[in-house]
Amino acid sequence: MAKRINAALIGSGNIGTDLMMKALRSAEINPVWMVGIDPASDGLARARAHGLKTTTAGVDGLLPHLAADDIRIAFDATSAYVHHENALKMLEAGVVMIDLTPAAIGPFCVPPVNLAEHAGRREMNVNMVTCGGQATIPMVAAVSRVQAVDYAEIVATVASRSAGPGTRKNIDEFTRTTAHGIESVGGARRGKAIIILNPAEPPLIMRDTVHCLTATTPNQQAITDSVKKMIAEVQRYVPGYTLKNGPVFDGNRVSIYLEVEGLGDYLPKYAGNLDIMTAAALRTAEMLAPEIAADAYGQTTPQSGARS
Amino acid sequence: MSARAIVLHDMCLRDGMHPKRHQITLEQMQSIARGLDEAGVPLIEVTHGDGLGGASVNYGFPLHTDEEYLRAVIGTVKRAKISALLLPGIGTVEHLRLAKDLGVATIRVATHCTEADVSEQHISLARKLGLDTVGFLMMAHMLEPAKLVEQALLMESYGANCIYCTDSAGYMLPDDVKARISMLRERLQPGTEIGFHGHHNLAMGIANSLAAVECGAVRIDGSAAGLGAGAGNTPLEVFNAVCHRMGIDTGVDVMRLADVAEELVTPIMDEPIRIDRDSLVLGYAGVYSSFLLFAKRAAAKYGVGSADILIEMGRMKTVGGQEDMIEDVAINMARNKQ
Numbered sequence: 020m021a022k023r024i025n026a027a028l029i030g031s032g033n034i035g036t037d038l039m040m041k042a043l044r045s046a047e048i049n050p051v052w053m054v055g056i057d058p059a060s061d062g063l064a065r066a067r068a069h070g071l072k073t074t075t076a077g078v079d080g081l082l083p084h085l086a087a088d089d090i091r092i093a094f095d096a097t098s099a100y101v102h103h104e105n106a107l108k109m110l111e112a113g114v115v116m117i118d119l120t121p122a123a124i125g126p127f128c129v130p131p132v133n134l135a136e137h138a139g140r141r142e143m144n145v146n147m148v149t150c151g152g153q154a155t156i157p158m159v160a161a162v163s164r165v166q167a168v169d170y171a172e173i174v175a176t177v178a179s180r181s182a183g184p185g186t187r188k189n190i191d192e193f194t195r196t197t198a199h200g201i202e203s204v205g206g207a208r209r210g211k212a213i214i215i216l217n218p219a220e221p222p223l224i225m226r227d228t229v230h231c232l233t234a235t236t237p238n239q240q241a242i243t244d245s246v247k248k249m250i251a252e253v254q255r256y257v258p259g260y261t262l263k264n265g266p267v268f269d270g271n272r273v274s275i276y277l278e279v280e281g282l283g284d285y286l287p288k289y290a291g292n293l294d295i296m297t298a299a300a301l302r303t304a305e306m307l308a309p310e311i312a313a314d315a316y317g318q319t320t321p322q323s324g325a326r327s
Numbered sequence: 328m329s330a331r332a333i334v335l336h337d338m339c340l341r342d343g344m345h346p347k348r349h350q351i352t353l354e355q356m357q358s359i360a361r362g363l364d365e366a367g368v369p370l371i372e373v374t375h376g377d378g379l380g381g382a383s384v385n386y387g388f389p390l391h392t393d394e395e396y397l398r399a400v401i402g403t404v405k406r407a408k409i410s411a412l413l414l415p416g417i418g419t420v421e422h423l424r425l426a427k428d429l430g431v432a433t434i435r436v437a438t439h440c441t442e443a444d445v446s447e448q449h450i451s452l453a454r455k456l457g458l459d460t461v462g463f464l465m466m467a468h469m470l471e472p473a474k475l476v477e478q479a480l481l482m483e484s485y486g487a488n489c490i491y492c493t494d495s496a497g498y499m500l501p502d503d504v505k506a507r508i509s510m511l512r513e514r515l516q517p518g519t520e521i522g523f524h525g526h527h528n529l530a531m532g533i534a535n536s537l538a539a540v541e542c543g544a545v546r547i548d549g550s551a552a553g554l555g556a557g558a559g560n561t562p563l564e565v566f567n568a569v570c571h572r573m574g575i576d577t578g579v580d581v582m583r584l585a586d587v588a589e590e591l592v593t594p595i596m597d598e599p600i601r602i603d604r605d606s607l608v609l610g611y612a613g614v615y616s617s618f619l620l621f622a623k624r625a626a627a628k629y630g631v632g633s634a635d636i637l638i639e640m641g642r643m644k645t646v647g648g649q650e651d652m653i654e655d656v657a658i659n660m661a662r663n664k665q
Binding site (some may be wrong): 170172174176179184187188189190191193194195211213214215216217218219223226228230232263264265267272274276 | 383384385415416417419420421439441442444445447448643644645646648649651652654655658659
């Protein structure tokens with residue numbers, strides 16, 4: 020087995036901590052650092068308990084250690100605003116960034132749809148769209164790979180407890196970024212995203228509905244087969260990704276009803292929205308790991324030459 | 328009750344879009360808005376039923392865009408101001424800016440009653456743009472008064488100058504309204520106005536609105552001829568007449584508003600707005616009123632009972648906007664029947 024590459028987790032909140040739990044099981048990624056800003060953070064305490072080094076000084080607390088600890092990849096689970104600063108600092112240090120914020124500086128990655136396209140491109144920043152995007156774009160792509168989709172719309176309903184302050188402060192960023200992903204990765208001509216927070220107790224498991232309007236009469240059998248294949252693809256890294264109903268065909272409307280149950284690594288299983296983000300980010304990092312390790316693309320600085 | 332003045336806010340060109348499946352024509356909007364304006368109604372809401380940006384498969388595509396509707400109505404009224412609804416998660420600040428540019432005076436930012444913190448960016452921008460800015464706490468029956476006040480205080484802190492207690496399900500009884508409005512009045516700043524938005528599913532629209540006024544609400548939503556989701560909103564022409572009898576000053580002419588309801592709004596109804604069995608279930612089980620027509624359609628398509636769908640939606644504790652779950656529930660019910 021190839022040597023695991025060393026990684027830093029930036030952000031010690033729900034997403035960062037859940038990601039750490041998953042990364043600890045990874046054969047390709049070795050989580051070494053967790054970066055936070057709150058000394059009382061539960062995530063940082065857990066990180067220390069698992070033997071990770073921690074800092075409460077934000078990314079600046081990590082920078083002096085990057086070389087000595089051979090950090091080659093970093094996951095950013097802070098906020099879009101903070102990510103802009105973090106991304107610059109990490110780029111200067113030659114560390115590849117997997118961005119879980121909606122900043123969307125780098126190209127979108129939705130693993131079952133376009134992970135392979137990111138191979139060999141030496142991208143220094145890859146963006147994971149949004150939780151709703153990770154849950155629904157595979158379905159849009161499953162329809163659009165069969166026939167043209169004029170319009171795709173997704174409704175993501177998440178438990179209130181699983182929506183953190185970052186999401187709440189800038190909910191427009193969710194709808195905007197997800198809609199872009201539906202178009203650029205999902206392949207719909209036009210995309211729209213809706214997010215609903217539901218405070219029910221016990222909390223509801225994430226639900227996602229995907230409506231596609233096909234340009235011509237939908238090929239029901241081909242779309243149904245394609246959707247089922249894509250469900251199986253997603254289940255490889257999110258076992259609780261389930262087709263509850265559909266695809267329903269009604270004229271040119273194709274509707275797909277999904278439920279996303281998480282693994283329950285850090286947060287409870289209902290927070291499938293967080294789980295699918297962290298699982299997709301780790302899967303992306305694992306795919307990039309061998310080329311990062313082999314070719315040392317983290318060791319050339321951006322100033323030394325243009326990247327392909 | 329001492330003599331006092333309140334603002335009547337008409338909903339038939341926004342909430343009324345639900346029973347019209349968002350198909351009201353520009354001409355209908357203009358003629359109704361002109362009638363309301365001439366009757367003296369000071370504030371008229373216009374948008375897709377689910378607010379700015381509501382055009383969707385999930386909620387229905389409207390006959391015209393928000394921009395077309397707003398432009399048409401704003402160009403028609405002389406005295407009345409126009410408001411627009413915005414649900415964060417559906418509409419965005421871009422929609423808000425568009426509404427402002429078109430001449431909308433009042434923005435109402437609506438969230439589920441427990442989720443006020445998703446409204447921060449929209450409320451603060453609306454206030455910064457100098458708009459009359461309202462925080463609209465939906466499905467308020469689901470939250471006890473003290474907790475509702477906490478959410479209202481958040482919206483007030485973002486810049487809302489008016490907070491609504493919104494009975495989206497038409498579930499509340501007058502005592503429920505009094506408990507919430509009283510505590511809001513007690514805890515919000517004196518300069519912050521309080522409003523009430525009712526649905527008539529248990530025929531409580533008038534009684535609840537009066538209870539709200541008694542406890543300090545100064546803005547009351549209603550709809551000419553009741554045109555709105557479920558069994559409709561508080562019938563505005565009836566509430567206006569009651570206010571006149573009670574010495575509550577609305578500034579709205581009783582007969583002129585009755586004429587609008589009778590001659591302009593009632594004729595455009597696809598179905599009579601009344602408390603049918605499904606609407607009764609909405610009010611009784613505390614379910615979002617806009618689900619009504621979706622449940623009727625899914626019931627017909629899948630051969631299950633529409634009231635049963637609504638009861639299940641209530642049992643699942645669904646909130647406003649979860650229209651997508653109606654077909655999902657209907658499919659499950661049809662499967663379980665086999």
